[in-house]
Amino acid sequence: MTVNPLYHHTHERLEEEQVWIQQAKSNPELFGPLYKKYHEPIFRYIHQRMDDTEMAFDVTSQVFMKALKNIHKYENRGVPFGSWLYRIAKSELYQSFRDKQSLRTVNVESVTLFEMMDEMDEDQSEINKKILFRALGKMKEEPLQLIEMRFFERRSFKEIGEILDITENNAKVKCFRALEKLKKYFHEK
Amino acid sequence: MTNRKMNLDRPNLNSEQISARQNFDKVLSKHLLSKPPVWKNPWFWGPTGLASIGIALFFSVNYLNSQNETHDKTNTLAITDLPKDTECIHPPIEGEDVPFQTFEVNPNKNEEIILPSGTKIEIPKESLLPENKNESVEIEVREFPNKVSAFLAGIPMDYKKEDAFISAGMIEIRGKQNDQVVEINTEKPIEIDMMLTKNPAGFDFWSLNETTRDWTKYPVKYEMNHQKEESKLSLNNPVAIKKQIANIDDQMVALNQSKSEVQKPSTESFKIPNESHQKFDLDFNKKTYPELAKFENLVFEILPTSGYDKNFTKKTWSDVKLEKNKEVYEMIFTSNSEKMRLPVRPVLQGKELTEARKEFDAAINNFNETVAEIEKNKSVLQKQKEAYQKALMGDLAALNEKIVSNSDDKGTASFKLNQWGVYNCDKPSRYPAAMKNETFFVWESSSNSADFNQIFVFNLDKDLRFNYGDRAFHPISNFGFHANDELIIFGVERGGDFGICELKSGKSKNISSKIIFKKEENGESIKDVLNMLMNETVSV
Numbered sequence: 001m002t003v004n005p006l007y008h009h010t011h012e013r014l015e016e017e018q019v020w021i022q023q024a025k026s027n028p029e030l031f032g033p034l035y036k037k038y039h040e041p042i043f044r045y046i047h048q049r050m051d052d053t054e055m056a057f058d059v060t061s062q063v064f065m066k067a068l069k070n071i072h073k074y075e076n077r078g079v080p081f082g083s084w085l086y087r088i089a090k091s092e093l094y095q096s097f098r099d100k101q102s103l104r105t106v107n108v109e110s111v112t113l114f115e116m117m118d119e120m121d122e123d124q125s126e127i128n129k130k131i132l133f134r135a136l137g138k139m140k141e142e143p144l145q146l147i148e149m150r151f152f153e154r155r156s157f158k159e160i161g162e163i164l165d166i167t168e169n170n171a172k173v174k175c176f177r178a179l180e181k182l183k184k185y186f187h188e189k
Numbered sequence: 190m191t192n193r194k195m196n197l198d199r200p201n202l203n204s205e206q207i208s209a210r211q212n213f214d215k216v217l218s219k220h221l222l223s224k225p226p227v228w229k230n231p232w233f234w235g236p237t238g239l240a241s242i243g244i245a246l247f248f249s250v251n252y253l254n255s256q257n258e259t260h261d262k263t264n265t266l267a268i269t270d271l272p273k274d275t276e277c278i279h280p281p282i283e284g285e286d287v288p289f290q291t292f293e294v295n296p297n298k299n300e301e302i303i304l305p306s307g308t309k310i311e312i313p314k315e316s317l318l319p320e321n322k323n324e325s326v327e328i329e330v331r332e333f334p335n336k337v338s339a340f341l342a343g344i345p346m347d348y349k350k351e352d353a354f355i356s357a358g359m360i361e362i363r364g365k366q367n368d369q370v371v372e373i374n375t376e377k378p379i380e381i382d383m384m385l386t387k388n389p390a391g392f393d394f395w396s397l398n399e400t401t402r403d404w405t406k407y408p409v410k411y412e413m414n415h416q417k418e419e420s421k422l423s424l425n426n427p428v429a430i431k432k433q434i435a436n437i438d439d440q441m442v443a444l445n446q447s448k449s450e451v452q453k454p455s456t457e458s459f460k461i462p463n464e465s466h467q468k469f470d471l472d473f474n475k476k477t478y479p480e481l482a483k484f485e486n487l488v489f490e491i492l493p494t495s496g497y498d499k500n501f502t503k504k505t506w507s508d509v510k511l512e513k514n515k516e517v518y519e520m521i522f523t524s525n526s527e528k529m530r531l532p533v534r535p536v537l538q539g540k541e542l543t544e545a546r547k548e549f550d551a552a553i554n555n556f557n558e559t560v561a562e563i564e565k566n567k568s569v570l571q572k573q574k575e576a577y578q579k580a581l582m583g584d585l586a587a588l589n590e591k592i593v594s595n596s597d598d599k600g601t602a603s604f605k606l607n608q609w610g611v612y613n614c615d616k617p618s619r620y621p622a623a624m625k626n627e628t629f630f631v632w633e634s635s636s637n638s639a640d641f642n643q644i645f646v647f648n649l650d651k652d653l654r655f656n657y658g659d660r661a662f663h664p665i666s667n668f669g670f671h672a673n674d675e676l677i678i679f680g681v682e683r684g685g686d687f688g689i690c691e692l693k694s695g696k697s698k699n700i701s702s703k704i705i706f707k708k709e710e711n712g713e714s715i716k717d718v719l720n721m722l723m724n725e726t727v728s729v
Contacts, residue, residue: 035213043207051194053202061219068220100436104193107400127548132553137195183727 017081018023021074028068035064038082039169042089048152059096063089067164083162106144108133108152116151120183128159135185150175200453234347276607277399278361278611278661279598280343281643281681282715287342290330291362294681296326296371306332307358308601309382316377319366326366333359336647336654337719344611345402346654352406352617352661353653354395357387357515359601359613368607378605386600388413389614394602397611413600430577437574441567446562454552459545462536466490467499469520469533473511486541489520489533612633618653621669626702628668630680632688633705641665641680641690650674680706687715 017034024031042063047056066088074084094103113132114124122128137146149155149163161171280286294300296317304308310330317326333339339346339359346354360383364371373379394409462468468488475482490512491497501522508523512530522529536547602614630639643658644665651674658665670676670692678690688706 020625028217031217032213035216036211039211040204040207043210047202051196056690061212061216064213064216065220068216105196106193107196107199110198112480127552133195133197134555 001125014080018076021071021081026070028071031068031071033065034067034081038085039064039128042085045086045089045153046093046106048148049105049138050096050102052102054176055096055102059089059102061093062092066092083159086163087165104141106136106148108136109137110150116182118162120179120186122186123156132182132186135182135188138185138188139178139182143174143181146171146175147182150178227614246295253517263695273510275399277345277402278343280341281645282341282687283685284525285341285715287331287338287659289331289361292328292330293325294328297320301617302328303331304330304332304335308332310362311380313377313379316374316379317364318372318374320369321366324366326364329363329365332383333361333713340645340647340654340719341715343660345397345656346615346661347397347656347662348404348615348617352619353655354613354615355387355652356394357389357392357599357614358383358385358615359611361611361616362606362634373607373609375607378607380602382412382607383602383604383612383614385411385602385614387614388599389602392614392616393617394604395613397610397613399610404613404615407596407604409602409604411600411602429580434574434577434581436571437577440570444563444567444570448560451556451559451563452547453556456549457534459552460487460535460537461485461542461545461549461551462488462490462538465495467502468536469509471509471520473512475621478511478513481535484537486537486538488538489518489534490536491520492532492534497529501529519550600646618651620663621671623667623669624702629703630688631703631705633707639680639706641688642683643681644668645681647669647677647679648674649677651689659668677719678704678706 020030020033024034033154037058043056044058044061046059046063047053050056050059061137063085069083070088097104103128110129113129117124117128119134120132122132133161136147137143145164146160149160150157157171158168161168164171166174232610273490288467290304292302294302294312294317296319297314299314300312301579302312304310310328312328319326331342333342333344333356336356339356344359344361348354360381362379362381389411393409395404396407397404456463470488473481481487504524504527504609506522506524508521510521510523511517511533512519512521517536518533519530520533536542573610602650606612630641630644631637632639641658642665643656643660646655646657646668647653648655648671651671654661655670657663657668670678676690678692679687681687682689686708688708690704
């Protein structure tokens with residue numbers, strides 16, 4: 001499985017990012033490079049879970065406004081800035097669901113379903129694709145989030161752990177269990 | 190099923206489209222606008238102005254506070270030492286208790302505590318009756334959002350002797366001043382809106398009797414999130430209600446669209462034959478028809494639409510071949526004097542046909558389930574719409590009816606408190622029957638028998654914990670479990686050693702009389718291990 005490339009920074013990139021953060025703390029106008037760097041991944045994270053594209057752009061803006069407002073609270077204690085933004089994005093996203101401004105949506109690609117069938121040792125057939133799609137629809141929110149992050153967005157366990165505020169090992173176990181749940185639904189024909 | 194939409198292969202936006210929508214200036218300007226203007230900054234007015242404003246503020250705020258003040262204590266919460274064990278509430282594992290969050294409140298003011306979960310505790314002025322009214326009172330609170338937290342805290346979750354509780358939310362609250370319990374004024378009870386972790390449909394509300402270790406029913410009012418919204422609507426105006434109806438209509442249109450897009454599987458697409466139609470075995474060039482090459486047992490069935498003479502087989506044909514004309518296969522029969530084209534379709538035989546029938550059945554089931562679910566969702570929406578329409582016609586009470594219980598709508602439990610203790614939204618469920626034969630508990634590492642004095646069976650499918658041994662209603666000899674369910678069995682020896690046995694759904698059927706326990710020795714805390722095993726959503 002390939003992984004989310006943006007998450008894997010070089011040491012130099014990380015240092016550069018820390019400089020941007022420090023600058024943005026003293027002057028919000030210097031938040032620009034961080035906005036430019038993370039706008040697309042945060043939008044994609046939100047849009048993946050939402051049906052309305054315009055609303056996804058709005059929520060993305062809200063995420064960055066909230067980040068600007070709270071950047072003075074951000075301290076580099078092992079959680080990368082990107083994961084901090086994802087936490088804000090998750091919070092804003094679910095707020096929009098609660099406010100009924102948008103509908104929770106699961107966007108699945110056929111190619112991902114075939115990859116998952118491979119991971120689940122199932123035949124890569126059209127009929128299995130439909131069954132798997134249906135099984136995903138039956139999943140509860142928490143395991144579904146893990147499946148989305150691991151398989152649809154190809155995130156590492158470490159990153160999933162940072163976004164969900166759990167340990168890498170816990171993320172691994174939870175992803176495994178989510179996949180087991182999915183298999184269970186898959187076989188409930 | 191949650192209220193969510195599933196999309197397959199939605200076109201993705203490319204990076205250019207996304208970056209075209211970047212607008213940092215707009216984000217920045219909104220951010221700057223949200224900050225208070227400079228003239229509102231006290232420093233703008235200089236030391237004299239600041240001092241004047243400060244003095245004025247001091248007196249006015251002090252005056253207002255003495256009348257009526259509400260504090261959001263979210264930012265002042267602190268984790269205290271672990272609670273003291275009691276005979277009733279006794280954590281099974283030393284050092285793994287759930288700590289209280291402590292809040293200092295003024296007994297002479299209206300106070301409000303909001304917990305991180307969203308649970309709200311309102312303490313009216315003079316509700317607390319401490320010995321010294323001029324000193325603050327410490328309110329200690331802990332919530333138990335999942336099985337692990339209730340287990341680690343040692344909260345007894347048995348109801349009478351026959352049942353264990355499935356919890357939808359539980360809270361423990363105490364009040365004290367200088368280590369002395371503070372009484373609550375029964376005429377001014379504390380009001381709690383407890384956030385629930387499950388839909389409370391079918392659940393009752395209980396308070397723990399800490400003398401008998403049993404639970405008694407307690408008055409509560411459940412409020413669902415959708416009801417909250419609806420009651421807000423009732424206070425607003427018809428425009429808001431009409432908007433809801435329009436929203437429902439939109440959802441209905443989307444559901445109807447989804448329904449029309451769900452295609453019923455046809456026997457044709459699965460190459461299942463119609464027994465009453467004539468079929469021919471025919472050699473064809475597999476390179477010309479690669480889509481048919483993968484099938485071993487293929488014959489061609491004549492389509493009934495052709496209106497052909499069924500006696501054509503009695504004629505002598507010099508050649509028969511297959512052709513494809515605009516996605517329709519045709520068999521071309523040729524003789525010296527005649528040429529006949531018959532539309533046909535390829536169908537399967539033998540094992541391939543058996544497999545195709547299975548796939549077809551599964552596809553039909555899938556189709557029926559999808560349609561049924563769409564219909565169910567439509568029915569839910571229809572009921573909601575009817576309720577809104579009634580409300581529009583003046584029957585606002587309809588909005589307060591339980592329109593439809595959405596399984597993911599968890600809501601809150603609102604109750605009044607005039608006694609400290611543990612309060613729980615629960616549903617009792619029967620203990621499993623004891624094992625027929627004596628059960629032996631064995632350590633995997635040494636094969637020695639484990640001398641457990643407490644055994645806890647977590648049933649993950651039923652979301653329950655069953656307790657056996659010390660401090661439980663059931664002795665270990667009553668040990669039993671639901672054989673078809675996913676289980677985590679946790680045993681504690683008197684010396685403090687503990688072991689875990691994990692049984693997947695259906696696996697426990699094979700257990701006869703010996704259950705093998707693993708010791709957890711990888712250095713992780715038992716809380717983390719249990720949270721991982723049980724896939725709990727909320728850490729404690």
